[in-house]
Amino acid sequence: MSQLISIVWFRQDLRLTDNPALSAAAAQGRVVPVFIWSPEEEGAWTPGSASRWWLHQSLRSLAESLARLGSRLVLRRGSALPTLLELVRQTGAQAVYWNRRYEPAIVQRDATVKEQLRAAGLHVESYNASLLFEPWQIRNKQDRPFQVYTPFWNACRSFAPLPDKPLPAPLRLPAPDGLNDLPSLSLDALQLEPTIDWAAAMRRYWQPGEEGATRRLEAFLAQPIDAYDTARDRPDLDGTSSLSPHLHFGEISPRTIWHRICPVGRATEVRGGREVYLKELVWREFAYHLLYHFPHTTDQPLRSEYAAFPYRTDPAGLRAWQRGQTGYPMVDAGMRQLWQLGWMHNRVRMIVASFLVKHQLLPWQAGARWFWDTLVDADLASNTLGWQWVAGCGADAAPYFRIFNPVSQGEKFDPQGDYVRRWVPELARLPTKYLHKPWEAPACVLSDAGVRLGETYPAPIVDHATARERALAALATLSKSAT
DNA sequence: TGAAATGTTGGGGCG
């Protein structure tokens, strides 16, 4: 057995299967797996409460998986570079391996870490574990990054080479002598979990970790995939894959999903629900592509003229939105699902985001920040893309005048009202006809359902038609000042 | 991966 000792630095790749850094290290000799909690190095985007809850569970799962292979996950907290150098001293490691991340602050940090470790004489390699295509691989004919989705998708679907087949998990993970005596924090010492236990519903709904991710994928694939095209838009059904948090933490690889959906490997060969799902996966790739090439967009609009957009300041309005108390059942249902599950159906994300930005004229950055704190799948690339898309200031964005009507969206995508009844139980007894617009219900209908508007459920905080006119007027000032 | 306003068409009631 070789005596070469390698450190595998786990980050957002909390899995054993299709983990190139882990496989490379295991092929070299003995492995020291480590996770370093260094939130201060994430710039302005330190993980939010829901993300930290998930991370705690996922680390526990990873530690158990490593223990089954005769290894041990070492936990540390602090700045990455000095922590890694200390580990090198303590283990005699000659190599450090990790899988890449793409957030602006992390790209910078990792470049420094790599340079300094190499300067210290270590062998250092990083790998792609979380994307089908590297953000710099996909270029348009002018050799520039894409800013529109459809041509990006066309470039990805015909890109050669195809995404690699997933690597198998290592069968054994030889530990260096003394791995068990290496100083490590306990998982609890990282203080990732909330001090008040608000995660009960999340525990019921999610199974963080690689095994839970695999089960979620298999459950999704057990459904008729041809229905995905329309079922994915229905928040009252289980039509989506719900893999987003597992993907964010790297508990499952997009390559694994790609090759399960598309066994021949070529996206040009699939149609129907399979193709639609691959396109959703590639939206995630597009988000990383944009974040990598336009790193300022986490806080600034991609279309710079939107920096002058006349957003309002309204702390009470923002709070009503956050708490699901806007008086629009579809919006409130979404915000309460988010609060309880740390997740919201994507169709409803578009509705609530449109409401915040267009009906309330509040800045998309405030919405992005709230999602960042409350989503278990909070992902800087996807979150940034989604909010800029809704606000109209991003890549391939919805035109600003595309304003969702929360009533007609509800009637269209939650036709029996199951979704609203589940998340806004105080309206559950209203007839479906009025469920998405309780202010139009006759007084006797409201009282029969036990609803008193303004008391048991809020009256709408803005009138739709008025808010729509106000949003269009705000857009007009923008295009005037831009010329 | 909008919604609302406006325009067009065609069936049917009715004088």
Added chain:
DNA sequence: ACGCCCCAACATTTC
């Protein structure tokens, strides 16, 4: 039989 109007259904335009 015919013109007129209404209106639903659909298409197009506008925001």
